[in-house]
Amino acid sequence: MSLNILMNCFCNIERVSDGYAVFGAILKLGFSPNAVTFNCLIKGLCVERKIMESMELFKQMIAVGCRANVITCNTLIGGLCKTEKISVAIKLLEEMVNGNKESGVICRPDVVTYSIIIDGLCKAGLVEKARQLLLEHMIQRGVVPNIYTFTILINGYCLADRIGDARELFDSITRKGYRPDVVCYSTLINWYCKNKEVNEALSLYREMISEGIRPDVITYNTLLTGFFLIAKVKDARNLVGEMRLNDVFLESWTYNIFIDGLCKNGCVLEALEMFKTLVINKFAVSIEGLSSLIDGLCKTGRFETAWDLFQKFCLRGNLVPYVVTYNILINGLCKNGQLEMAHEFLSYMEEKGCAPNVVTFTTLMFGFLKNNEIPKVVEILHKMVERNVKPTECTMSLVMQLLMRVENYSECLNELPQFPVQKRN
Template identity: 60%
Template sequence: MALKSSFRSSSFSRNPSMKDNISSFLIHSHNFTTSTSKKELSCSFKNSLDQASLAKFLKENCRSGKFTLNEALYCFDYMIDSQPISPISSFNILFGALAKKKHYYDVISLYNRLNSTGLSLDFGSLKIFINCLCNIKRVFEAHAVFGKILKQGFSPDAVTFTSLIKGLCVERKIMESMELFDKMAVVGCRPDVITCNILIDGLCKAGRINVALKFHEEMTKGNEESGVFCKPDVVTYTTIIDGLCKAGLVKKARELYLEMKGLGISPNEVTYTTLIHCLFSLGDWENGKSLFIAMMDQGVQPSVVTFNVIIDQLCKKGQLDEANKLLEMMIQIGVDPNVYTYKILINGYCLVGRIGDARELFDSIARKGYGLDVVCYNTLINWYCKNKMANKALILYREMISKGIRSNVITYNTLLGGLFLRAEVKHAWKLVDEMQLNGVLPNPRTYSIFIDGLCKNGCALEAVEMVNTIVTNKFALSLESMNSLIDGLFKAGRFETAWELFQKFSQHENLMPDIVTYNILINGLCKNGELEKANELFLYMEEKGCAPDTLTFNTLMSSFLKSNEIPKVFELLHKMADRNLKPTECTMSLVMRSLLKDKKYHKYLNRLPQFPVEKPL
């Protein structure tokens, strides 16, 4: 069968590269201010804008955040076209309000338009501009604006430095952020607790947890020599506790939790949730549960995130009834569940096989006013596919498409796996074409699933053709795919093709054979009666630093026993003992039966090696 479209001639060959697509998207998605007409913008206001309504907008709407982007853009046009032009302070209020709503690209575009008018920008304007640039990872440009601040004779304050330090931390330029922090003291600018917290967060995210702990210690002691004058607050402790938890240092995290309480700093909902999640992740259910009770006793209201963490843990433990009781409790105390709460419960029901309850909850989400998304659908589709109900999975997929919910590569990978599990190869090919029509690009996992599915359904030659297409188009091929293909070729009786494929791809650095590869090859060679070649491969894999496992030894020994090559079996048994490996009971039974057939079995029994004794559970 000739490979069709993306799989048969690679979907990527007919589409721009992903990098080009992303670049194109960024260019077009950030050109906000030129794509909307003034007429469209003005319709957001009930009446034509005048100075009085502008003043009201700046004073009330901008400070409260109750405005749309279109309204802000229309105000800017009115302000810049006014005669005389509005004062810079008015523009600063507008820019600041837009920045708070994270319209960073718009602020930058408007800033450039304002700059072209010749109106002198003040310190406030430049600070807002720096903040916006740092938030979109354009720190280099932000430093240029910082230079402009110094050139114009302004003295940078803690807010300016904090924006730059935050930008450097986001870009993982931790050394530069620490150097900038040190410069604050040199120019006589005292960092505040917000600056320190941002630096600690950056250190933790960069894996510099020890440096973060030292910095925290300096804050606690008030080390003026290092330029640290402020004391840690609840955000400081929560940030570093989160960093410690993510680094697996839960003991130290709990020490800091007790320390902050000792200093009279009350942990907040985020502090408790961080520690509870960490304890659950480490399997410490009891301490996590105790901390939740302590949280409630201290009068700290758990958030929906806190409840989601605990409900998720209960679902993973299979305790769905307890999870539902907690759901009822959160509603009773006034915490509304969100769509993630229901996703967790749906997944929990699927994990224990309660698909009826999962579907009922799934259907109830829409009735409750929550929007179903692709994750909700994928959860149920995955369960149906794993349980060989691909037909029901496809019905759910069609429903999702009909509701305008965009499927993703996970959706298609799951469906393909389910179709191959039911040997519906033709339907899988059709789904690939549909995947392309919906603009979803395959990923390496897609190719692995398809190659494995073809091989397991007797289509090894089609799988070879697909691999050739992937290689020709210079896409990454996973070792998992290669292992599936080699296994499929052996099972199809294509021994020479499998061996050639192994020799060809074992030369690639990214496709170095692993224990799975060698076990497939050794098993295939043994079944084909090529014991010497299998044994040579066994020695070769050891030379290449790939240690054989119990399966490798058992496969070889079983084959040597069938051909009555007892010395070879004993050689392998001793090698196993040297590696603290133990043959399976089935293999040892075969060994003993073969030995008892030999007249000299007593001599062989004395040569049997001692294997490690498994400790009882």
């Protein structure tokens, strides 16, 4: 029992090799591994996306006479779905339904089994197959879906940009007596906000409150994003007030959304004051929030303030900048006419272990192209190839502009690097 717990701990933190060491100890001590033992290892392998090894271990489990249970099969199905092997997952489901003594699958699927596969199908863009599995197979076979199962399908419809079908399903299950939970409501609210249908989102928000379902921080964060998306800054401020009244803790991500929203809606100084207040109150500010603020300051001609913040919190502080932070500053330096410093910043970010992306290179190249420094653009193109960064349509547009500016078209063409041929999907 204790060794199984230890093994499970190792597997949960992606140390399946240590889990196998415990498995070896179990065998050396003369104990017989049971379903729990094998389930721990299978789960560990699935967590590390070693699905073929987990399938092989499943076969070994059966070979030594250990009976697989529904947890074993659900774990395998989850691993198969996460590694985009949906057809194999469905085959295993069919074996569970029909029973297959030869392969050791004699347990029946439960609501978790179906929910996992429906989720996998939705994420693979196969929402119609997910619907059929729910309505034509799961229910007909006597497995009753729960609100979590329906929420998965609702989200699947939204992923496929079928929010009308999502709402229809939501309304139909409500009529059938299901009580949507905070996750179900928040899922629909999220997609309404992303589609800028904030009034519909607000209607659902009020409905869930009237039904006695308490919105959580994710619900509020989603609504905040929606308000800022349609420039309703005052409503966003009021919503934060509601959060405080309802004793909902404003987490770091809430402040990130608020700072970003203020910056994108022309309230950069308010965002700066909010950030300073957080620092004064010793709230753990994040690099995402700082990056949004730096971006807002750069775009409103306050580069010096942005640079001071970067130096204080990243160079001298403990916030670790990521590629977005560097890209924002490189763009700010280019627009501020400090092209050489922007170029040096590329080397600096690499020294700090942050790999530049296509946006980094394109931003730099546009800066030098605008200044008519053609050799620098060609040099950066070569660096881009050396680092195996794939070009985008924007990169190709830049190259075309470059060739149009030079007098000797063919000579410049010969100096350009050869990008690897990209395979079409």
